[in-house]
Amino acid sequence: MTSSxxxxxxxxxxxxxxxxxxxxxxxxxxxxxxxxxxxxxxxxSRGLGGVTTGLADPAISMVNPAxxxxxxxxxxxxxxxxxxYDATAGSVSSRGTTVRFPLLMAVIPASSRLVLQAGYGAYLxxxxxxxxxxxxxxxxxxxxxxDRFSSSGGVARFQAxxxxxxxxxxxLGVAADVFTGAAHDSSERTIAGFLPAQxxxxxxxxxxxxxxxxxxxxxERTSLSAAVHGGGRIHxxxxxxxxxxxxxxxxxxxxxxxxxxxxxxNTMVVLSGRWAGWSTVNDELSASxxxxxxxxxxxxxxxxxxxLFRKALPLRLGGRYGQLPFRxxxxxxxxxxxxxxxxxxxxxxAGAALLDASAERGWRGGAAAGVDEPYWRxxxxxxxxxx
Amino acid sequence: MPFRFVRARTLLGLLALLPAAACKDQTPTLSGDPFxxxxxxxxxxxxxxxASQFLTALGSFSGYEAARTFNAQVVANQYAxxxxxxxxxxxxxxxxxxxxxxxxxxxxxLYTITSARLVVVVDSLxxxxxxxxxxxxxIAQAYDWLTATWTLAVDSGAVHTPWTEPxxxxxxxxxxxxxxxxAAGDTVLLPIDTARxxxxxxxxxxxxxxxxxxxxxxxLSSTVLRLSVKPSNAGxxxxxxxxxxxxxxxxxxxxxxxxxxxTFQAGGILADRTLFEVNLxxxxxxxxxxxxxxxxxxxxxxRLNRVSLLLRPLPVPLGFDPLRSVPLELFLVQEPELGRRxxxxxxxxxxxxxxxxxxxxxxxxxTVVELPFTLQATLQTQSDSLRxxxxxxxxxxxxxxxxxxxFGLGRYESTPRLRIVYTLPTRPSLP
Numbered sequence: 001m002t003s004s005x006x007x008x009x010x011x012x013x014x015x016x017x018x019x020x021x022x023x024x025x026x027x028x029x030x031x032x033x034x035x036x037x038x039x040x041x042x043x044x045s046r047g048l049g050g051v052t053t054g055l056a057d058p059a060i061s062m063v064n065p066a067x068x069x070x071x072x073x074x075x076x077x078x079x080x081x082x083x084x085y086d087a088t089a090g091s092v093s094s095r096g097t098t099v100r101f102p103l104l105m106a107v108i109p110a111s112s113r114l115v116l117q118a119g120y121g122a123y124l125x126x127x128x129x130x131x132x133x134x135x136x137x138x139x140x141x142x143x144x145x146x147d148r149f150s151s152s153g154g155v156a157r158f159q160a161x162x163x164x165x166x167x168x169x170x171x172l173g174v175a176a177d178v179f180t181g182a183a184h185d186s187s188e189r190t191i192a193g194f195l196p197a198q199x200x201x202x203x204x205x206x207x208x209x210x211x212x213x214x215x216x217x218x219x220e221r222t223s224l225s226a227a228v229h230g231g232g233r234i235h236x237x238x239x240x241x242x243x244x245x246x247x248x249x250x251x252x253x254x255x256x257x258x259x260x261x262x263x264x265x266n267t268m269v270v271l272s273g274r275w276a277g278w279s280t281v282n283d284e285l286s287a288s289x290x291x292x293x294x295x296x297x298x299x300x301x302x303x304x305x306x307x308l309f310r311k312a313l314p315l316r317l318g319g320r321y322g323q324l325p326f327r328x329x330x331x332x333x334x335x336x337x338x339x340x341x342x343x344x345x346x347x348x349x350a351g352a353a354l355l356d357a358s359a360e361r362g363w364r365g366g367a368a369a370g371v372d373e374p375y376w377r378x379x380x381x382x383x384x385x386x387x
Numbered sequence: 388m389p390f391r392f393v394r395a396r397t398l399l400g401l402l403a404l405l406p407a408a409a410c411k412d413q414t415p416t417l418s419g420d421p422f423x424x425x426x427x428x429x430x431x432x433x434x435x436x437x438a439s440q441f442l443t444a445l446g447s448f449s450g451y452e453a454a455r456t457f458n459a460q461v462v463a464n465q466y467a468x469x470x471x472x473x474x475x476x477x478x479x480x481x482x483x484x485x486x487x488x489x490x491x492x493x494x495x496x497l498y499t500i501t502s503a504r505l506v507v508v509v510d511s512l513x514x515x516x517x518x519x520x521x522x523x524x525x526i527a528q529a530y531d532w533l534t535a536t537w538t539l540a541v542d543s544g545a546v547h548t549p550w551t552e553p554x555x556x557x558x559x560x561x562x563x564x565x566x567x568x569x570a571a572g573d574t575v576l577l578p579i580d581t582a583r584x585x586x587x588x589x590x591x592x593x594x595x596x597x598x599x600x601x602x603x604x605x606x607l608s609s610t611v612l613r614l615s616v617k618p619s620n621a622g623x624x625x626x627x628x629x630x631x632x633x634x635x636x637x638x639x640x641x642x643x644x645x646x647x648x649x650t651f652q653a654g655g656i657l658a659d660r661t662l663f664e665v666n667l668x669x670x671x672x673x674x675x676x677x678x679x680x681x682x683x684x685x686x687x688x689x690r691l692n693r694v695s696l697l698l699r700p701l702p703v704p705l706g707f708d709p710l711r712s713v714p715l716e717l718f719l720v721q722e723p724e725l726g727r728r729x730x731x732x733x734x735x736x737x738x739x740x741x742x743x744x745x746x747x748x749x750x751x752x753x754t755v756v757e758l759p760f761t762l763q764a765t766l767q768t769q770s771d772s773l774r775x776x777x778x779x780x781x782x783x784x785x786x787x788x789x790x791x792x793x794f795g796l797g798r799y800e801s802t803p804r805l806r807i808v809y810t811l812p813t814r815p816s817l818p
Contacts, residue, residue, distance in 0.1 A: 033818060138433050138808060147429055187813040189429040189692070195761050197429065197690030197810030203817065241688065242812040288818045 027364060027373060028087040028094060029335065031128040033285055033326025034249065035154050037276070037294070039063070040103040040121025042079045043379035047343020047358030048300030049318025051272040053213070054258020056223035060105050060117065060383065062159055063256050064227035065173030066213035068107045068115045069163035074386040079103040085364075085375035089328070098127075103381070105159075115163045117175075126154040126183040126203075136191070146190045153183035155205045155234065163213075173213035173227075179234050179251070181205050200240060207234035209251045221262040229254045230277075250280035266305030273297045278325035289327030292334050296322025300341065308346070316343040316358065324364065332370035338363050343379075354383040431692065431810045434671050438802035441669065445662035445720075445776065447647030448727035452658035452782075452792065455533065455637040459510060459606050461656075461794050462596045463640070463706065466515065466604035470706025472640035473554045475532060476633035478592045478612045480584065486618060486627055497619035501626065503584050505577040506611045507596075509566050512711045513606030513794065520599035522563045523577050525592070528556035537641035554639060555595040563599065573608075584614075591634075604706065606794060644707045644796060651698065651803065654713045654781015655796035662720055662729065667694075667764055667773040671809060687768045689809040694764035697806050698756040698799040700749065709795030712748035714783045717760055720776040731778050749797055756799070757806065 030036040040062040045051050053064040060077045061067035084097045105119025129150035135142050161175030182204040190196040213227035230253035238245040258272030278291040285291045300318025307313055318341040327334055339362030346355045357380050364373040460474035483496045505523055528551055530540035540556070541548040550556050562577040584592070592612075598605065612631040617623075644655050651661045667686050674681030696717075702708065718731035749756040760777070767773050783791040 132428070136431055139435065139806070145431065185813070187429055189431060189690075189810050191431065191692050191808070194692040194808060195765070197431070197692050199429075199690055199810075199812040201813055201816075236817050238817050240813060242814045245814075245817055247817040285818055 027085060027125075027375070028089075028096075028128065028371060029324060029326065029328065029364065029373070030125045030154075031130070031151065032328055033288060033291055034281065035124035035126040035326075037325065038100075038102050038122035038125050040079075040105075040119075040123075040157070041379075042077055042103055042381035042383070043343060043356035043358045044314075044316070044345060044381065046081075046360060046377075046379040047316035047318060047341055047345075047356065048270055048302060049298035049341050050296075050320040050339065050360075051258055051270050051298045051300060051318070052256040052274050053225040053227055054223065054260045054270045054272045055225075056217060056260050056262075056268070058115075060107050060119075062103060062105055062119055062121045062157070062175075063229075064213035064215065064225050065117065065159075065161035065175040065211055066163050066171045066215045066227070067173070067225065068117050068161075069113075069165040069171030069173065069215065071107050071109055071115050071163075074106070074108045075384060076106045077103060077381055077383045079379060079381035081377060081379045083375060083377040085373050087365075087371055087373040089371045100125075107163075110162075113165045116161070117163065118160045119158075121157050121159065122154070123157045123179065123181075124155040126151050143194075144192045148188045148190070149185070151183050151185045153203075154181055155179055156181040159211070161211065169217045171215045173211075173215075175211035175213070175229075177209035177211060177229060179205055179207040179209065199242065201238055201242075202240070203236060203238045205234055205236050207251060208232045222259070223261075224257075224259045226255070226257040228256075247284065249284055252277040252280050266303055268302045268304070269299070270302070271297070271299040274322070276325065285326070289330045291325045292323070294323040294325040296320060296337075298322075311347050314345040316345075317341070318343075320362075328365065328370040333366075333368040335365040335369035335371065339377075352385055354385075356381045356383070429810050429813070430675065431808065432672055432675065434669075434807045434809070435697070436669060436805040436807070438804065441666045441805045442803065443664040443666070444649075444651075444801060445664060445723050446726060447650070447652050447659060447661040449644070449646070449652075449655075449657045449659045451660065452656070454640070454656055457638075457656060457792060457794065459513065459608055459794070460596075460610070460636065460638045461513075461604065461606050461640065462521070462598050462638070463604040464598040465601040467602075467704075467706035467708070469642060469704070470604065470640065471537070471554060472604075472638055473595045473597050474607065474610075474636065474638040475526065475530065475535060475555055475593065475595050476610065477532070477635045478594065478631045478633055480592060480614075480631065481629065484616055484618060484627055484629060486621070486625075488621060488625075493618070493620065495618040495620055498616045498627075499619065500581045500584050500614050500616050502615040503579040503581055504613050505562065505579060505594075506613050507564075507566075507575040507577065508608040508610070509573045509575060510606040510608045510711075511568060511573050515602075515604045515710060516568045517600075517603060518565055518567050519603040519605055520563055520565045521575055521577060521605070522597045522599055523561040523579070524555075524595050524597065525558035525561055525583075526555050526595050527551075527558040530555070530593075532635040532637050535637060535639055537639045554597075554641070557595065557597075561594065566605065579612075604710070606710070642705055645704050645798075647798075649801050650701055651779060651799040651801055652781075653715060653779045653797045653799075654709070654793055655707060656792075656794050658780070658782055658792065659796060660781075661779045662723055662726070662776065663779070664723065664774055664776045665696075665805065667767055667775065669805075669807070671807065673811065684811065686773060686807075688812065690812060691761055691765050691768070691807070691809050693759055693806065693808040694761045695757045695759040695806045697804040698749075698758065699803070700753060700756060701798045701800055703796045703798045707794070707796045709749075709751050709793055709797060711793060711795070712750045713781045713793050713795065713797040714791050715747045715749050715756065715758060715797060716780050716783065717758055717763075718778045718780060719763070720778050723776040729778070731780075756797075 027036045058070035059067045082099045086095045102122040107117040132147045158178040163173040165171045185201040188198045209232045211229040215225045217223045233248045254276040260270035274296045279293045282290045298320040303315045320339045324335045341360045343358030360377040365371040461472045463472040534542040564577045566575045614629040652659045670683040673684040781797045
C-alpha cells in the first residue's frame, strides 16, 4: 500500500509539474534586468525563511548537490508557489497573482554512499505584461492607442548531479547546470478604428555551469553546508521579423553557506547566507540600470514536538533579508527584499510522503528603489520517498 | 476502507488539481509609464503617397445597369440647367373588384369610381429640397417601356419611333400638387378627375410625371393610384379603397450621364465603375519625421494599421451630382486585361470586418473620401506580388444587404493618394 501510494503520488506530482511548465511572475521586477531571480526551494526551506542550505538531514536540493548524500531510497520533490503582490511605482499601482512551480527534482541512490540526482528549477523569471493607454497624432487628428507588451517565460536550469558520502560526517556533491528556456515577447498596438499591429520577439537562452557542494556534520546536533555555482556564460539570442541579435552574459558565481543546530529535543535552528556576483553583468546591463552583487541572509526555527493524528507536525518560523541584483529604473537605488515566514509539514503514508506548506509575507523595493511591492507568497511541496 | 487509504486518495486528487491551479495564473499586468520598460513602446507612423508613386489607371466603364432596373424614379426639370427626367408609368384599372359582405365573397365588374388620386412618396434624401410642383399627364403616344428614351418612344431593333414631344408626348394635364419639404411629410397627393379615369378604362392608363419649376429634381420612392369605388351590388353606403400599383415603370432623362473623361467615376444610374492597379511595393520611413534623415523600411516589413485610398471628389456636371451619399466599395479584379468585362471579386476578407473594406458612404459634402483596404493589403504582403487591381463601384450589390444604387454619380480626381498607417515591428532588444 505504501509503495503504491508513493508511485501514485510521484506520478501525480510529475503530471502536475509537467503541465504547469509556464510559470507566472512573482514580481513586477521580472520586467527589469535579466528578470527576477528565483531560488529553487521547497516549502520546508521557504517556511524556514528561505534558507538555501544548511539543513542536517539528507534533502533534495538544487542549491547544494551534497545535500542528497545519505538518502536511502529514491525520492522526488515538486514545489508549487502561489503568490500575490501589490506594486506601486510613483502614482501608479498594479497588482497580480500567480502560481508557479520552482522546483521539480528526483534522487536515486546508486550505492550506500553515492546518490544521483536530476531536476529542473526556475532561475530568472521574465513573465510580465504591461498595458498603456496613450494617443498619437495622425493626419486625421489625434487618436487613442492602447499598447500591450507581454513577456512570457524566462531562464530555467536543468541540473544533474551526484552526492557522495565521503565519511560519516562529510559529504561532497557535484552538479552540472544546463541553462535553458525562452521568453516570448509580444507587442500589440491597438488604435481605435484601425487594425491592431502585432509583432513578436523570441528570446532563447542557453549555457552551462557547474556546482560544488559540501556538508559537514561536526556533531550529531550540528551541520555546516556550503555550495558554489557558476562558470560559463549564458548565451541569449533574440529572433523576430525585425532582425536577429545575440549576446552573452557572464554566469554569476553564487556562494551559499548555511548551518543548523539542534538546540533542544524538538527544536532546530538554521541559518544561511547567499552571495551572487551579478555585478559581472553590470556592463552588459548598463543601459537598463546595471547590476550589483546581491547578498541575502535567511534563518529559521523548526519545532517537531507537536503532533496531529499521532504524526509529527513540524512547525516553522523564519525570516529573510536580501538584495536584488537589478534596478527598477536607471537612477534609483537597487531594491531589497524582506520577509517573515511560517510553515508546517505533515507526513503521509507512514513517511512515504511529506507535504510541506509555508506562508511568506514580504516587502520588496522601497521609496528609494522606485517601486514598493508588498507581497504574499505561499509554497506547497510534496516529497515522495520510495519506501 | 482504511483511513490511510482514503487519505492517500484525497492527496492524489489534490495533486491532480495542481495544473488547474496553474491555469488560473494571471500574468502580472502592469499599467502606466512607470511599468513600461524604456525602448519597447511601439512606434506608429503615417505615410501619404501621391498617385504617381503607386497607381496605374486601367479605365472607367459604364452601362452595367439601366433606368428600368433602378428601384426609384427621378423626375427633373432643367436641374442644374441640364437634366430633365420623366417617369413613365402604367396603371391597369382592375376590371373587377372583390369584396365580402357578411362573410360572403362577391365580385363586381360594374363598380363605380367615386374618387381617384395618385399617392407619391418623395425620397427627400435623394431630392433637391425645394418646393416643387408635381404634374401628372397622360401619355398621348404609344411607347415601348423597355427601350424608350428621352427622344424615342420606341428604340428596338430596326424600329426607331421618336416622341412627338421629347420626354414623352403629353396629353392634357391630369393633376398637379406641390411637395413642400418639411411641411407635410414626404407624401404628395395628386387628385384625378374620375371622369378622366373612366375615359381611360378599360385599357391601361399610361401617365408621366413632370415638375413644373425649372431647376428641380425629385427622387420618388413609390407611387400608387388610390381609387375609391362603389360596388354596383352593395348597399349605397359601401365604399371600397383599391390601390393600383404601376407596372412597366421606367423613366427617361436627358442628357446622358457624363463620361468619366479621365476621372474616377463610380455609381449612378448606369452603374459606372473605374478599374485601377495599386502597387504596394513601397519604401516607407523607418522613423518619426523629426528624426530625419532615417532609414526606410519596406511595406512587407511593417505592421499595417490602415491602408486606404484618399479620393478627392469632383463636381459632377449635367445635373448628375449625388444628392445623397454614394455607397462606394472596392472589388478585386483578377483579370484586369478584360477591361469592362473583367469579373469582380468582393475584396472583403473573411466576410468583412468592422475596421475594413465595408462600403463607404461618400456624403456630398465630403472633401476627402477614405476607402480602406487594410486586410487586402495585409494579405498581399503574404503573397508573391504587391500589385493588386481594384474596381471602384458606386453601389451595393448582393451580399446580405439590400441592393442600393443612387441616381447621382460619384466622381473623383484621377490622382487619389495612398494612406498607410503602420507600426514598426519590435526590434530584438536584449538587456
